[in-house]
Amino acid sequence: MADAPVTTRRHLRHELLRWALLGVAVVVLVVFLLAQRQSVDVSYGRSPAATARIDEGSAGELSDASVPSVAEMTALVAADPVVRLPGSTARWNEQRVREAAGDRPVRILVAPPGLDKAERDRVRKVENATIRVIGTEVSGGIYQAVADTLPGWRAQFATADVTNLLVALLAGLRDAPDPPEHDELRWRTPTDRELAAVAADLRATGLHLAAGATLTDVPGDAARNAFGDGARYVAFPAQPFGEPVPRYGPALAELFPGTPIVVMYGLWIEYHGPAADDFAELAGASFYAQFGARLSRYDYPQGTVLAAWLNRVTDLRYSGLFDRPLPYRPIDPLRVALPALPWVFAGCVATFLILSVRSLRRPDGVGVRRGDPGRGGTPARLAGLTALAVEMSLLTDARSDPALTRGIVKLQAARAALDEELPGPHVRTLLDEAADELDDAARTLGVASYRPDLYLRGRLS
Amino acid sequence: MSHPLLVWLVGGVLLVGAGFVTALLPRWRAREREHRTAWSAARAAIDSATVSRDAAVTRVPAAERLLVRAESIAAGRGGTAAARAAAKHAREADRLWRTHQ
Incomplete structure (x- = not known):
């Protein structure tokens, strides 16, 4: 009689353990299944940069400008060797282009940036134009000229200068070797008054928007990820071609030592400040190499371009290319436990099976108790x-x-x-x-x- | 068990299988036991009624009919319900014969 409650209690404990093990096994299985999401994103430091994804029209890159019909444009090109449609921005050094063209007749059709696909197709159908310039995208015949150096992109996006592209394309059409590039952009030191106005804004709000700049605000998340300690931003509209461009970057870096400074001229972005040697060129080259084609053809607002560039900077910071410490990331317990999960599960299953067999072999308690001393049995x-x-x-x-x-x-x-x-x-x-x-x-x-x-x-x- | 995926599959199948077995086996056993118990009781009641019939001084047709019915049910080897019915008839017959002793 004395050991009956003990047996019952042990049995109860076994049952409890059995169901607890089943619960653990199910939880482990569910965790394992949820952890099976596959991702193609590969990032050394799990960069928080937003994925650079730009759909036509979604980022405000289409302008209001339009182009006339194909027949009208063909007539215009036939009447004039250089046709500038209203809204077009591309400029070039006419002297160099004329020299590159030599004695061949060259007819250039210049269309505004930000055309949609149908309008671009109309421009491409004008067959008597030797060269088509849409925005700053230069193409002719079966060729398209693209910039591939930082000065080339700078000239294209800061001043809408397409001289080098036109010269290269003309050489290509003639099957001549590529002519040497010549940087048309000239810098000048900003005057003290100009500098003082920008510096006052930067001290007050950290952001200077020049008249004509399309930037309205610094994209918050992207900016925080790229420059955690904050940065100062200066935005100018695209600079007029042929005039010296005031060079604010180095002057501002001197005024604000230790602060990252981002200067925009049109769609051209420059970085000055700490660690500029480490990544500024890499960020610029990789950014414009990837997005140059879109930037040249469309009319993006500066804010969109700045956000994309800041994401690129973030990616570079998290890429592990530079031995800079990453922000602390807590250990993900799931990742640590994942290899052990199958064995935890197997252990739970095995013990559950053993306990199940025990519970089946045990008599149900209604059977005859032999030798029960109290009642004679x-x-x-x-x-x-x-x-x-x-x-x-x-x-x-x-x-x-x-x-x-x-x-x-x-x-x-x-x-x-x-x-x-x-x-x-x-x-x-x-x-x-x-x-x-x-x-x-x-x-x-x-x-x-x-x-x-x-x-x-x-x-x- | 070279591949962990196999662990999940086999483990899952074993868990489900063990669940079914532990749920169904005791139930099946209990039903079987109940069935045998009912027949044991029915046989005891029929035997007891047979003894009472042999000891009875007069014939009791009602009791005889009941016993015949109980025996025919028992000969058919039905389920638990049949066994209970047979036991009920046999007890009734037993009671009738005892009153005529």
């Missing part, structure tokens, strides 16, 4: 009643005979049930019935000591 009672029946059969008479026989029949049934390991209550019921019959027979016989209660008490004590 069912087999002992069966043996006692059988002995009583044998003793009574010696003295039986016609009146007590049926009851005794019924008692023996019940005893036989009880023994068969016991042998078949049928539930204890059933065996006990059969024994009770047998005891009732024997009691009946004993009373009929008139022998009190044969009454089962008394008889069994005498035997078992």
Whole structure:
């Protein structure tokens, strides 16, 4: 009797453990499945830069400018060797272009930037134009000229200068070798007044917007990611071609030592300040090499371009190209635990299986308990009643005979049930019935000591 | 177990299988036990009724009919419900014969 509660408690504990293990296994499985997302993004330091993705028209790169019909443009080009459609921005050094053209007739059609695809197709269908310039994208015949150096991009995006591109394209059309590039952009030192005006703005708000600049605000997230300690931004509109460009970058870097300074001329972005030697050229070259084609053809607002450039700077910072420390990233527990998960799962399953088998092998508790000392046990009672029946059969008479026989029949049934390991209550019921019959027979016989209660008490004590 | 994926698959199948077995096996066992118990009780009741019939001084047709019905049910070896019905008829017959002893 004493170890029954202990067994029950242990059984309960095993059951609890079993279900807990099942829960753990399911959780592990779910975690594993959720961790199966595949990603094509590869980044050394998990750069938070937004993905550079630019769809036509979504970033305000289409302008209001349009072009006339193909027939009208063809007539214009036939009338004039250089046709500038309204809104066009591209400029060039006419002297150099004339020299490059030599004695060949060259007709140039200049269209504004920011045309949509249909309008660009119309421009390309003007067949009598030797060279088409859309925005600052220069193409002719089967060729297209693109800049591939920083001065080249600077001239193209800061002053809309396409001289080098036109010269290169003309050489290409003639199958001549590429002429040497010649940087048309000339710098000048800004006057003290100009510089003072910009510096005052930078001190006050960290942002100077010159008249005509399309930048309205610094893109917050991109700026924080690129320059965590803050930077100062100066935006100018595209500079007029042929005039010296005031060079604010170095002057401002001197005025604000230790501060990153970003200067925009049109769509051209310059960086001055700390670690400029490390990445400014790389950022500029990779940015304009990737986006130069789009920037030349479209009319992007400066804010969009600045955000894309800042994302590129962020990517470079996180690329691990420079041994600069990255911001602290806490260890991802999932990544650490992932290789161990299958084995945790396997362990849970194995233990669950073992406990399940144990719980199946364990009798359900309704079976007969052999040798239960407190109540004499069912087999002992069966043996006692059988002995009583044998003793009574010696003295039986016609009146007590049926009851005794019924008692023996019940005893036989009880023994068969016991042998078949049928539930204890059933065996006990059969024994009770047998005891009732024997009691009946004993009373009929008139022998009190044969009454089962008394008889069994005498035997078992 | 060279591939971890195999661990997940085999483990998942084993878990589901173990769940079904541990849920169904005890239930099946209990039903089986109940079935045998019911028949054990029915047989005991029929035997007891047979003894009472042999000891009875007069014939009791109603009891005989009940016992015949119980025995025919038992001969058909039905399920638990059939066993209970047989036991009920046999007990009724037993009671009738005892009153005529």
